Amino acid sequence: MQALTTSARPRIGWGLIGAGGISDQLARALSHVPEARLVAVGSRDVGKARAFIAQPRQHETIHEPVRAHGSYRALVDDPDVDVVYIGTPHPDHIDSMRLALAAGKAVLCEKPFTLNRGEAEAAVALARRHDAFLMEAMWMRYVPAMVELRRLVADGAIGEPVAVSADFGFSAAGLPASHRALAPELGGGGLLDIGIYPLNFAAFVLGDIVAAQADAVLGPTGVDIHTVFNMRHAGGALSQGMCSLRTTTACHATVLGTDGRIDVAPPFYAAQQLRVARGTRPWEETPVEGIDRPWRGNRYVAQVEEVHRCLRAGLAESPVMPLDETVALVGWMDTMRAQFGLRYPGE
Structure with missing residues (x-):
């Protein structure tokens, strides 16, 4: 996997699949990572995506337009999205990963990674076939x-x-x-x-x-x-x-x-x-x-930083949460x- 250089992409663009509470926590974390940028939110209901974007989020320092997409396909096809975060219910994970990985996007998928091992193996095989970054969002390991x-x-x-x-x-x-x-x-x-x-x-x-x-x-x-x-x-x-x-x-x-x-x-x-x-x-x-001071934004900041570290280093997976272990x-x-x-x- 080719490293995402700072010169080529000084800030890494994130797109969120799902506009629920867990995606909100990830969006808040992005606002505390200087080189991260939330560029798009995708939902099957574009109105829900727009409402998500309109929510005020404490501590946000970056005020840039965020696009609302009415389908997950449109979200993964957005040229400014480098990383797709999947924050939908468990059974939807595999289909969303297939969309994003086939589009060549890096993926951070919420836990549990998939509903069962067969789906997990299919997702990892697809990521390796496309030489795309993939990681389970087990944020606990990075705090x-x-x-x-x-x-x-x-x-x-x-x-x-x-x-x-x-x-x-x-x-x-x-x-x-x-x-x-x-x-x-x-x-x-x-x-x-x-x-x-x-x-x-x-x-x-x-x-x-x-x-x-x-x-x-x-x-x-x-x-x-x-x-x-x-x-x-x-x-x-x-x-x-x-x-x-x-x-x-x-x-x-x-x-x-x-x-x-x-x-x-x-x-x-x-x-x-x-x-x-x-x-x-x-x-x-x-x-x-x-850890003897308040969280820097929230608990998910460290895992966002790990995704960025891996992308900058040209890694297709995190050594802290390896894909084979996830499976x-x-x-x-x-x-x-x-x-x-x-x-x-x-x-």
């Missing part, structure tokens, strides 16, 4: 606390890592059955919506998963509303994850080592503090550069869903 956590583990701060536990849950009791988190036709369920965070965290810290066992409670719409899973990793370490749409959990994570542990302050996926216990010594709060993790969610009996329409 300063996660970078520091991984450094501490790699440097042996707690000895050999042997286990990880993490949970993420909230009550969806007030949501209608048609909400994306509960609707099977929208890829609903706790595992794909929020369970991906403890799953991804465990793989981020302990490496490749080699076995997994899951169980779940299925709700009235047929999707999982409380899920637990145990995993074994290639190095022999074990991990436990839980996700829930029935109850609010602590959103806490712990990494255990042979000579200590690291406690990740909740919510673990957006932690701003780590606590390290080495051997039998008392807890030590570990300051992490950049593997989607596959493990397939395995877990099969174990507790959840299939989506069309699978």
